[in-house]
Amino acid sequence: xTRTILLPSQLLGTFAILAFxxxxxxxxxxxxxxxTITFWPIRKKEFLLFxxxxxxxxxxxxxxxxxxxxxFTKPDIGALPYFEFFMWGFYLxxxxxxxxxxxxxxxxxxxxLLASSFAAIFVIAPVGSAVLILSASVLLLSLWKFHERAxxxxxxxxxxxxxxxxYIGLYFNLWQYSQGYLLSFVxxxxxxxxxxxxxxxxxxxxxxENEKVNQ
Numbered sequence: 005x006t007r008t009i010l011l012p013s014q015l016l017g018t019f020a021i022l023a024f025x026x027x028x029x030x031x032x033x034x035x036x037x038x039x040t041i042t043f044w045p046i047r048k049k050e051f052l053l054f055x056x057x058x059x060x061x062x063x064x065x066x067x068x069x070x071x072x073x074x075x076f077t078k079p080d081i082g083a084l085p086y087f088e089f090f091m092w093g094f095y096l097x098x099x100x101x102x103x104x105x106x107x108x109x110x111x112x113x114x115x116x117l118l119a120s121s122f123a124a125i126f127v128i129a130p131v132g133s134a135v136l137i138l139s140a141s142v143l144l145l146s147l148w149k150f151h152e153r154a155x156x157x158x159x160x161x162x163x164x165x166x167x168x169x170x171y172i173g174l175y176f177n178l179w180q181y182s183q184g185y186l187l188s189f190v191x192x193x194x195x196x197x198x199x200x201x202x203x204x205x206x207x208x209x210x211x212x213e214n215e216k217v218n219q
Contacts, residue, residue, distance in 0.1 A: 107208030166196025
């Protein structure tokens with residue numbers, strides 16, 4: 005099965021499981037099974053990346069929850085449902101497989117500074133317009149600095165996934181935000197788009213040599 009059929013089907017299956025499977029446990033089990041089948045074969049570097057991304061975003065989620073930015077309605081462990089421990093690793097691994105580069109040859113120090121600043125906002129800034137203004141400012145600065153066609157593509161693709169995922173989460177009451185709908189929607193575009201941009205710039209160079217070989 006070609007990438008253009010398999011990966012969109014994988015994404016649709018993920019959406020369906022999030023929306024219709026009743027418990028966090030069953031969601032997590034079915035999602036991991038679906039991803040294993042549809043990502044196979046999985047290279048060691050990809051697996052390690054999947055684990056690392058999930059660890060980073062779990063701490064990011066916990067920081068945002070502690071700051072009352074959002075909350076899950078039915079947490080399983082602490083403040084998180086079981087499936088959330090794996091979701092961001094999937095989103096970014098899916099984008100990597102689907103978009104398949106091209107990647108920059110190296111990680112520029114300014115990317116680390118921008119991405120770290122962006123992530124810190126959701127942990128330390130007050131909820132509401134302050135988060136929106138600060139995160140939008142850092143993202144706009146990032147796009148001003150990095151705006152190759154592939155940067156825009158990763159930004160747009162993750163933003164699109166984010167809108168659908170967040171709609172599912174809010175409609176089926178999987179999580180809720182502490183701010184109004186319009187503010188939440190704008191923040192969704194910023195969060196998910198930034199994840200795509202920073203993934204390409206921070207993680208993409210790790211796969212640069214493989215990309216050259218595949219070409």
